Amino acid sequence: MPTELSVNLNAIAMLRNRRDLPWPSVTHLGRIALGAGAHGLTVHPRPDQRHIRFSDxxxxxxxxxxxxxxxxxxxxxxxxxxFLALVEAARPEQVTLVPDDPSQPTSDHGWHFPSSVDALRPIVERLQGQGARVSLFADAEPDWIADAAATGADRIELYTGPYGGTFGDGEAAAAEIERLGATADAAIAVGLGVNAGHDLTVANLPALVARIPALAEVSIGHGLTADALEYGMAETVRRFIRACGHSG
Structure with missing residues:
Protein backbone atom coordinates (compact mmCIF):
# COMPACT_ATOMS: atom_id res chain seq x y z
CA MET A 1 0.00 0.00 0.00
CA PRO A 2 1.28 3.52 -0.74
CA THR A 3 2.47 5.57 2.20
CA GLU A 4 -0.18 7.88 3.65
CA LEU A 5 0.34 11.61 4.26
CA SER A 6 -0.59 13.38 7.49
CA VAL A 7 -0.27 17.16 7.29
CA ASN A 8 1.26 18.77 10.37
CA LEU A 9 -0.51 22.08 11.08
CA ASN A 10 1.97 23.52 13.61
CA ALA A 11 3.71 25.94 11.22
CA ILE A 12 0.36 27.32 10.09
CA ALA A 13 -0.65 27.84 13.70
CA MET A 14 2.64 29.58 14.46
CA LEU A 15 2.04 32.02 11.61
CA ARG A 16 -1.47 32.69 12.89
CA ASN A 17 -0.21 33.34 16.39
CA ARG A 18 2.04 36.20 15.27
CA ARG A 19 -1.01 38.47 15.36
CA ASP A 20 -4.24 38.53 17.34
CA LEU A 21 -6.22 37.61 14.23
CA PRO A 22 -8.14 34.49 13.16
CA TRP A 23 -6.08 33.90 10.00
CA PRO A 24 -4.52 31.91 8.60
CA SER A 25 -7.17 29.52 9.86
CA VAL A 26 -5.72 26.21 11.04
CA THR A 27 -8.98 24.37 10.47
CA HIS A 28 -9.62 25.92 7.05
CA LEU A 29 -6.17 24.94 5.77
CA GLY A 30 -6.67 21.52 7.33
CA ARG A 31 -9.90 21.27 5.36
CA ILE A 32 -8.08 22.13 2.14
CA ALA A 33 -5.38 19.53 2.89
CA LEU A 34 -7.91 16.78 3.55
CA GLY A 35 -9.94 17.78 0.51
CA ALA A 36 -6.80 17.45 -1.62
CA GLY A 37 -6.29 13.88 -0.43
CA ALA A 38 -4.28 13.99 2.79
CA HIS A 39 -4.96 10.97 4.98
CA GLY A 40 -4.91 12.93 8.21
CA LEU A 41 -3.88 15.96 10.23
CA THR A 42 -1.15 16.13 12.86
CA VAL A 43 -0.63 18.63 15.67
CA HIS A 44 1.86 18.94 18.51
CA PRO A 45 0.30 21.06 21.28
CA ARG A 46 3.14 22.31 23.47
CA PRO A 47 2.57 23.58 27.01
CA ASP A 48 3.17 27.24 26.06
CA GLN A 49 0.75 26.96 23.09
CA ARG A 50 3.24 28.78 20.89
CA HIS A 51 1.73 27.23 17.78
CA ILE A 52 -1.21 24.85 18.18
CA ARG A 53 -3.52 26.09 20.92
CA PHE A 54 -5.44 23.73 23.14
CA SER A 55 -8.62 25.31 21.75
CA ASP A 56 -7.66 24.11 18.25
CA PHE A 83 -1.03 16.29 27.56
CA LEU A 84 -2.75 12.99 28.29
CA ALA A 85 -5.89 14.84 29.42
CA LEU A 86 -5.91 16.84 26.16
CA VAL A 87 -5.58 13.64 24.17
CA GLU A 88 -8.36 11.90 26.04
CA ALA A 89 -10.69 14.82 25.37
CA ALA A 90 -9.77 15.05 21.65
CA ARG A 91 -10.00 11.30 20.94
CA PRO A 92 -7.37 11.12 18.18
CA GLU A 93 -7.02 8.01 16.09
CA GLN A 94 -3.28 8.09 16.74
CA VAL A 95 -1.05 9.47 19.49
CA THR A 96 2.66 9.90 18.82
CA LEU A 97 4.71 10.13 21.99
CA VAL A 98 7.93 12.14 21.81
CA PRO A 99 10.66 12.62 24.46
CA ASP A 100 10.83 16.40 24.06
CA ASP A 101 11.73 18.96 26.64
CA PRO A 102 8.89 21.54 26.57
CA SER A 103 11.34 24.29 25.62
CA GLN A 104 12.54 22.57 22.44
CA PRO A 105 11.65 24.39 19.21
CA THR A 106 10.98 21.05 17.50
CA SER A 107 11.40 17.34 18.09
CA ASP A 108 15.03 16.39 17.49
CA HIS A 109 15.52 12.87 18.87
CA GLY A 110 13.67 9.69 19.61
CA TRP A 111 13.14 7.76 22.83
CA HIS A 112 16.02 5.87 24.42
CA PHE A 113 13.97 2.70 24.53
CA PRO A 114 16.33 0.57 26.65
CA SER A 115 15.80 2.92 29.60
CA SER A 116 12.18 3.94 28.85
CA VAL A 117 10.22 0.69 28.65
CA ASP A 118 8.87 0.74 32.20
CA ALA A 119 7.85 4.41 31.99
CA LEU A 120 6.19 4.09 28.59
CA ARG A 121 4.33 0.81 29.00
CA PRO A 122 1.51 2.08 31.29
CA ILE A 123 1.07 5.23 29.19
CA VAL A 124 0.78 3.18 26.01
CA GLU A 125 -1.77 0.92 27.68
CA ARG A 126 -3.77 3.91 28.93
CA LEU A 127 -3.96 5.50 25.48
CA GLN A 128 -4.81 2.24 23.75
CA GLY A 129 -7.59 1.83 26.30
CA GLN A 130 -9.08 5.05 24.92
CA GLY A 131 -9.03 3.57 21.42
CA ALA A 132 -5.90 5.30 20.09
CA ARG A 133 -3.12 3.75 18.07
CA VAL A 134 0.17 4.60 19.80
CA SER A 135 3.35 5.46 17.91
CA LEU A 136 6.71 6.20 19.56
CA PHE A 137 9.26 8.62 18.12
CA ALA A 138 12.37 6.61 17.34
CA ASP A 139 15.96 7.20 16.29
CA ALA A 140 17.51 5.01 13.61
CA GLU A 141 18.77 2.46 16.13
CA PRO A 142 17.85 -1.10 15.10
CA ASP A 143 19.20 -2.56 18.34
CA TRP A 144 16.65 -0.62 20.38
CA ILE A 145 13.59 -1.95 18.56
CA ALA A 146 13.01 -4.95 20.82
CA ASP A 147 12.63 -2.53 23.73
CA ALA A 148 10.27 -0.36 21.68
CA ALA A 149 8.09 -3.41 21.08
CA ALA A 150 8.20 -4.25 24.79
CA THR A 151 6.27 -1.05 25.54
CA GLY A 152 3.23 -2.51 23.76
CA ALA A 153 3.12 0.34 21.22
CA ASP A 154 1.57 -0.18 17.80
CA ARG A 155 4.10 1.73 15.71
CA ILE A 156 7.31 3.68 15.77
CA GLU A 157 7.81 7.00 13.99
CA LEU A 158 11.30 7.19 12.55
CA TYR A 159 13.00 10.52 13.24
CA THR A 160 14.23 11.51 9.78
CA GLY A 161 15.93 14.79 10.70
CA PRO A 162 19.47 13.52 10.00
CA TYR A 163 18.31 12.26 6.60
CA GLY A 164 16.62 15.59 5.83
CA GLY A 165 19.87 17.37 6.70
CA THR A 166 21.85 15.55 4.00
CA PHE A 167 20.43 17.51 1.05
CA GLY A 168 23.06 17.85 -1.67
CA ASP A 169 25.17 14.99 -0.29
CA GLY A 170 24.09 11.78 -1.98
CA GLU A 171 26.53 9.55 -0.12
CA ALA A 172 25.41 10.81 3.28
CA ALA A 173 21.75 10.52 2.26
CA ALA A 174 22.23 6.91 1.19
CA ALA A 175 23.87 6.09 4.53
CA GLU A 176 21.02 7.67 6.50
CA ILE A 177 18.40 5.89 4.40
CA GLU A 178 20.07 2.57 5.12
CA ARG A 179 20.11 3.26 8.88
CA LEU A 180 16.42 4.16 8.74
CA GLY A 181 15.67 1.15 6.58
CA ALA A 182 17.47 -1.24 8.91
CA THR A 183 15.48 0.15 11.84
CA ALA A 184 12.24 -0.20 9.90
CA ASP A 185 13.13 -3.79 8.99
CA ALA A 186 13.73 -4.58 12.67
CA ALA A 187 10.42 -2.98 13.64
CA ILE A 188 8.42 -4.83 11.02
CA ALA A 189 10.06 -8.11 12.06
CA VAL A 190 8.65 -7.75 15.60
CA GLY A 191 5.20 -6.63 14.47
CA LEU A 192 5.51 -2.85 14.78
CA GLY A 193 4.14 -0.55 12.10
CA VAL A 194 6.41 2.21 10.85
CA ASN A 195 5.75 5.92 10.38
CA ALA A 196 8.31 8.63 9.66
CA GLY A 197 8.66 12.36 10.00
CA HIS A 198 10.91 15.40 10.18
CA ASP A 199 12.45 17.47 7.39
CA LEU A 200 10.88 15.37 4.66
CA THR A 201 10.35 17.00 1.27
CA VAL A 202 9.01 16.18 -2.17
CA ALA A 203 12.62 15.66 -3.24
CA ASN A 204 13.74 13.26 -0.52
CA LEU A 205 10.54 11.27 0.10
CA PRO A 206 10.69 8.91 -2.90
CA ALA A 207 14.03 7.37 -1.91
CA LEU A 208 12.83 6.80 1.65
CA VAL A 209 9.60 5.18 0.48
CA ALA A 210 11.54 2.99 -1.96
CA ARG A 211 13.77 1.70 0.85
CA ILE A 212 10.85 1.18 3.25
CA PRO A 213 7.95 -0.02 1.08
CA ALA A 214 5.91 -0.87 4.19
CA LEU A 215 6.13 2.73 5.47
CA ALA A 216 2.60 3.38 6.72
CA GLU A 217 2.55 7.16 7.14
CA VAL A 218 4.66 10.29 6.98
CA SER A 219 3.85 13.38 9.02
CA ILE A 220 5.10 16.55 7.34
CA GLY A 221 4.75 20.16 8.40
CA HIS A 222 7.61 22.60 7.83
CA GLY A 223 8.58 21.60 4.30
CA LEU A 224 4.97 21.20 3.25
CA THR A 225 3.98 24.59 4.64
CA ALA A 226 6.96 26.21 2.91
CA ASP A 227 5.91 24.68 -0.41
CA ALA A 228 2.32 25.79 0.17
CA LEU A 229 3.48 29.41 0.07
CA GLU A 230 4.62 28.75 -3.49
CA TYR A 231 2.14 26.21 -4.84
CA GLY A 232 -0.91 26.63 -2.58
CA MET A 233 -2.00 24.08 0.00
CA ALA A 234 -4.07 21.84 -2.26
CA GLU A 235 -1.44 21.46 -4.98
CA THR A 236 1.30 21.01 -2.37
CA VAL A 237 -0.60 18.17 -0.75
CA ARG A 238 -1.07 16.52 -4.14
CA ARG A 239 2.68 16.84 -4.85
CA PHE A 240 3.56 15.20 -1.52
CA ILE A 241 1.03 12.43 -2.07
CA ARG A 242 2.64 11.65 -5.42
CA ALA A 243 6.06 11.66 -3.73
CA CYS A 244 4.68 9.09 -1.28
CA GLY A 245 4.03 6.73 -4.18
CA HIS A 246 0.40 7.38 -5.00
CA SER A 247 -0.44 7.53 -8.70
CA GLY A 248 -2.29 10.41 -10.29
Whole structure:
Protein backbone atom coordinates (compact mmCIF):
# COMPACT_ATOMS: atom_id res chain seq x y z
CA MET A 1 0.00 0.00 0.00
CA PRO A 2 1.28 3.52 -0.74
CA THR A 3 2.47 5.57 2.20
CA GLU A 4 -0.18 7.88 3.65
CA LEU A 5 0.34 11.61 4.26
CA SER A 6 -0.59 13.38 7.49
CA VAL A 7 -0.27 17.16 7.29
CA ASN A 8 1.26 18.77 10.37
CA LEU A 9 -0.51 22.08 11.08
CA ASN A 10 1.97 23.52 13.61
CA ALA A 11 3.71 25.94 11.22
CA ILE A 12 0.36 27.32 10.09
CA ALA A 13 -0.65 27.84 13.70
CA MET A 14 2.64 29.58 14.46
CA LEU A 15 2.04 32.02 11.61
CA ARG A 16 -1.47 32.69 12.89
CA ASN A 17 -0.21 33.34 16.39
CA ARG A 18 2.04 36.20 15.27
CA ARG A 19 -1.01 38.47 15.36
CA ASP A 20 -4.24 38.53 17.34
CA LEU A 21 -6.22 37.61 14.23
CA PRO A 22 -8.14 34.49 13.16
CA TRP A 23 -6.08 33.90 10.00
CA PRO A 24 -4.52 31.91 8.60
CA SER A 25 -7.17 29.52 9.86
CA VAL A 26 -5.72 26.21 11.04
CA THR A 27 -8.98 24.37 10.47
CA HIS A 28 -9.62 25.92 7.05
CA LEU A 29 -6.17 24.94 5.77
CA GLY A 30 -6.67 21.52 7.33
CA ARG A 31 -9.90 21.27 5.36
CA ILE A 32 -8.08 22.13 2.14
CA ALA A 33 -5.38 19.53 2.89
CA LEU A 34 -7.91 16.78 3.55
CA GLY A 35 -9.94 17.78 0.51
CA ALA A 36 -6.80 17.45 -1.62
CA GLY A 37 -6.29 13.88 -0.43
CA ALA A 38 -4.28 13.99 2.79
CA HIS A 39 -4.96 10.97 4.98
CA GLY A 40 -4.91 12.93 8.21
CA LEU A 41 -3.88 15.96 10.23
CA THR A 42 -1.15 16.13 12.86
CA VAL A 43 -0.63 18.63 15.67
CA HIS A 44 1.86 18.94 18.51
CA PRO A 45 0.30 21.06 21.28
CA ARG A 46 3.14 22.31 23.47
CA PRO A 47 2.57 23.58 27.01
CA ASP A 48 3.17 27.24 26.06
CA GLN A 49 0.75 26.96 23.09
CA ARG A 50 3.24 28.78 20.89
CA HIS A 51 1.73 27.23 17.78
CA ILE A 52 -1.21 24.85 18.18
CA ARG A 53 -3.52 26.09 20.92
CA PHE A 54 -5.44 23.73 23.14
CA SER A 55 -8.62 25.31 21.75
CA ASP A 56 -7.66 24.11 18.25
CA UNK A 57 -8.05 20.45 19.20
CA UNK A 58 -11.86 20.25 19.45
CA UNK A 59 -12.18 22.28 16.26
CA UNK A 60 -9.95 19.88 14.32
CA UNK A 61 -11.78 16.92 15.85
CA UNK A 62 -15.09 18.40 14.67
CA UNK A 63 -13.72 19.09 11.19
CA UNK A 64 -12.69 15.47 10.75
CA UNK A 65 -15.84 14.00 12.27
CA UNK A 66 -18.24 16.20 10.33
CA UNK A 67 -16.54 16.47 6.93
CA UNK A 68 -13.83 13.80 6.59
CA UNK A 69 -14.85 10.81 8.72
CA UNK A 70 -12.32 8.52 7.02
CA UNK A 71 -9.41 10.81 7.94
CA UNK A 72 -7.23 10.47 11.03
CA UNK A 73 -6.26 12.91 13.76
CA UNK A 74 -2.71 12.42 15.10
CA UNK A 75 -1.62 14.27 18.23
CA UNK A 76 2.07 14.38 19.17
CA UNK A 77 3.57 15.28 22.50
CA UNK A 78 5.47 14.45 25.63
CA UNK A 79 3.19 12.44 27.94
CA UNK A 80 2.63 14.77 30.85
CA UNK A 81 -0.69 14.44 32.66
CA UNK A 82 -1.83 17.68 31.01
CA PHE A 83 -1.03 16.29 27.56
CA LEU A 84 -2.75 12.99 28.29
CA ALA A 85 -5.89 14.84 29.42
CA LEU A 86 -5.91 16.84 26.16
CA VAL A 87 -5.58 13.64 24.17
CA GLU A 88 -8.36 11.90 26.04
CA ALA A 89 -10.69 14.82 25.37
CA ALA A 90 -9.77 15.05 21.65
CA ARG A 91 -10.00 11.30 20.94
CA PRO A 92 -7.37 11.12 18.18
CA GLU A 93 -7.02 8.01 16.09
CA GLN A 94 -3.28 8.09 16.74
CA VAL A 95 -1.05 9.47 19.49
CA THR A 96 2.66 9.90 18.82
CA LEU A 97 4.71 10.13 21.99
CA VAL A 98 7.93 12.14 21.81
CA PRO A 99 10.66 12.62 24.46
CA ASP A 100 10.83 16.40 24.06
CA ASP A 101 11.73 18.96 26.64
CA PRO A 102 8.89 21.54 26.57
CA SER A 103 11.34 24.29 25.62
CA GLN A 104 12.54 22.57 22.44
CA PRO A 105 11.65 24.39 19.21
CA THR A 106 10.98 21.05 17.50
CA SER A 107 11.40 17.34 18.09
CA ASP A 108 15.03 16.39 17.49
CA HIS A 109 15.52 12.87 18.87
CA GLY A 110 13.67 9.69 19.61
CA TRP A 111 13.14 7.76 22.83
CA HIS A 112 16.02 5.87 24.42
CA PHE A 113 13.97 2.70 24.53
CA PRO A 114 16.33 0.57 26.65
CA SER A 115 15.80 2.92 29.60
CA SER A 116 12.18 3.94 28.85
CA VAL A 117 10.22 0.69 28.65
CA ASP A 118 8.87 0.74 32.20
CA ALA A 119 7.85 4.41 31.99
CA LEU A 120 6.19 4.09 28.59
CA ARG A 121 4.33 0.81 29.00
CA PRO A 122 1.51 2.08 31.29
CA ILE A 123 1.07 5.23 29.19
CA VAL A 124 0.78 3.18 26.01
CA GLU A 125 -1.77 0.92 27.68
CA ARG A 126 -3.77 3.91 28.93
CA LEU A 127 -3.96 5.50 25.48
CA GLN A 128 -4.81 2.24 23.75
CA GLY A 129 -7.59 1.83 26.30
CA GLN A 130 -9.08 5.05 24.92
CA GLY A 131 -9.03 3.57 21.42
CA ALA A 132 -5.90 5.30 20.09
CA ARG A 133 -3.12 3.75 18.07
CA VAL A 134 0.17 4.60 19.80
CA SER A 135 3.35 5.46 17.91
CA LEU A 136 6.71 6.20 19.56
CA PHE A 137 9.26 8.62 18.12
CA ALA A 138 12.37 6.61 17.34
CA ASP A 139 15.96 7.20 16.29
CA ALA A 140 17.51 5.01 13.61
CA GLU A 141 18.77 2.46 16.13
CA PRO A 142 17.85 -1.10 15.10
CA ASP A 143 19.20 -2.56 18.34
CA TRP A 144 16.65 -0.62 20.38
CA ILE A 145 13.59 -1.95 18.56
CA ALA A 146 13.01 -4.95 20.82
CA ASP A 147 12.63 -2.53 23.73
CA ALA A 148 10.27 -0.36 21.68
CA ALA A 149 8.09 -3.41 21.08
CA ALA A 150 8.20 -4.25 24.79
CA THR A 151 6.27 -1.05 25.54
CA GLY A 152 3.23 -2.51 23.76
CA ALA A 153 3.12 0.34 21.22
CA ASP A 154 1.57 -0.18 17.80
CA ARG A 155 4.10 1.73 15.71
CA ILE A 156 7.31 3.68 15.77
CA GLU A 157 7.81 7.00 13.99
CA LEU A 158 11.30 7.19 12.55
CA TYR A 159 13.00 10.52 13.24
CA THR A 160 14.23 11.51 9.78
CA GLY A 161 15.93 14.79 10.70
CA PRO A 162 19.47 13.52 10.00
CA TYR A 163 18.31 12.26 6.60
CA GLY A 164 16.62 15.59 5.83
CA GLY A 165 19.87 17.37 6.70
CA THR A 166 21.85 15.55 4.00
CA PHE A 167 20.43 17.51 1.05
CA GLY A 168 23.06 17.85 -1.67
CA ASP A 169 25.17 14.99 -0.29
CA GLY A 170 24.09 11.78 -1.98
CA GLU A 171 26.53 9.55 -0.12
CA ALA A 172 25.41 10.81 3.28
CA ALA A 173 21.75 10.52 2.26
CA ALA A 174 22.23 6.91 1.19
CA ALA A 175 23.87 6.09 4.53
CA GLU A 176 21.02 7.67 6.50
CA ILE A 177 18.40 5.89 4.40
CA GLU A 178 20.07 2.57 5.12
CA ARG A 179 20.11 3.26 8.88
CA LEU A 180 16.42 4.16 8.74
CA GLY A 181 15.67 1.15 6.58
CA ALA A 182 17.47 -1.24 8.91
CA THR A 183 15.48 0.15 11.84
CA ALA A 184 12.24 -0.20 9.90
CA ASP A 185 13.13 -3.79 8.99
CA ALA A 186 13.73 -4.58 12.67
CA ALA A 187 10.42 -2.98 13.64
CA ILE A 188 8.42 -4.83 11.02
CA ALA A 189 10.06 -8.11 12.06
CA VAL A 190 8.65 -7.75 15.60
CA GLY A 191 5.20 -6.63 14.47
CA LEU A 192 5.51 -2.85 14.78
CA GLY A 193 4.14 -0.55 12.10
CA VAL A 194 6.41 2.21 10.85
CA ASN A 195 5.75 5.92 10.38
CA ALA A 196 8.31 8.63 9.66
CA GLY A 197 8.66 12.36 10.00
CA HIS A 198 10.91 15.40 10.18
CA ASP A 199 12.45 17.47 7.39
CA LEU A 200 10.88 15.37 4.66
CA THR A 201 10.35 17.00 1.27
CA VAL A 202 9.01 16.18 -2.17
CA ALA A 203 12.62 15.66 -3.24
CA ASN A 204 13.74 13.26 -0.52
CA LEU A 205 10.54 11.27 0.10
CA PRO A 206 10.69 8.91 -2.90
CA ALA A 207 14.03 7.37 -1.91
CA LEU A 208 12.83 6.80 1.65
CA VAL A 209 9.60 5.18 0.48
CA ALA A 210 11.54 2.99 -1.96
CA ARG A 211 13.77 1.70 0.85
CA ILE A 212 10.85 1.18 3.25
CA PRO A 213 7.95 -0.02 1.08
CA ALA A 214 5.91 -0.87 4.19
CA LEU A 215 6.13 2.73 5.47
CA ALA A 216 2.60 3.38 6.72
CA GLU A 217 2.55 7.16 7.14
CA VAL A 218 4.66 10.29 6.98
CA SER A 219 3.85 13.38 9.02
CA ILE A 220 5.10 16.55 7.34
CA GLY A 221 4.75 20.16 8.40
CA HIS A 222 7.61 22.60 7.83
CA GLY A 223 8.58 21.60 4.30
CA LEU A 224 4.97 21.20 3.25
CA THR A 225 3.98 24.59 4.64
CA ALA A 226 6.96 26.21 2.91
CA ASP A 227 5.91 24.68 -0.41
CA ALA A 228 2.32 25.79 0.17
CA LEU A 229 3.48 29.41 0.07
CA GLU A 230 4.62 28.75 -3.49
CA TYR A 231 2.14 26.21 -4.84
CA GLY A 232 -0.91 26.63 -2.58
CA MET A 233 -2.00 24.08 0.00
CA ALA A 234 -4.07 21.84 -2.26
CA GLU A 235 -1.44 21.46 -4.98
CA THR A 236 1.30 21.01 -2.37
CA VAL A 237 -0.60 18.17 -0.75
CA ARG A 238 -1.07 16.52 -4.14
CA ARG A 239 2.68 16.84 -4.85
CA PHE A 240 3.56 15.20 -1.52
CA ILE A 241 1.03 12.43 -2.07
CA ARG A 242 2.64 11.65 -5.42
CA ALA A 243 6.06 11.66 -3.73
CA CYS A 244 4.68 9.09 -1.28
CA GLY A 245 4.03 6.73 -4.18
CA HIS A 246 0.40 7.38 -5.00
CA SER A 247 -0.44 7.53 -8.70
CA GLY A 248 -2.29 10.41 -10.29
Missing amino acids: LPEIRHLIDSEFPEAEFNIEGYPTEE
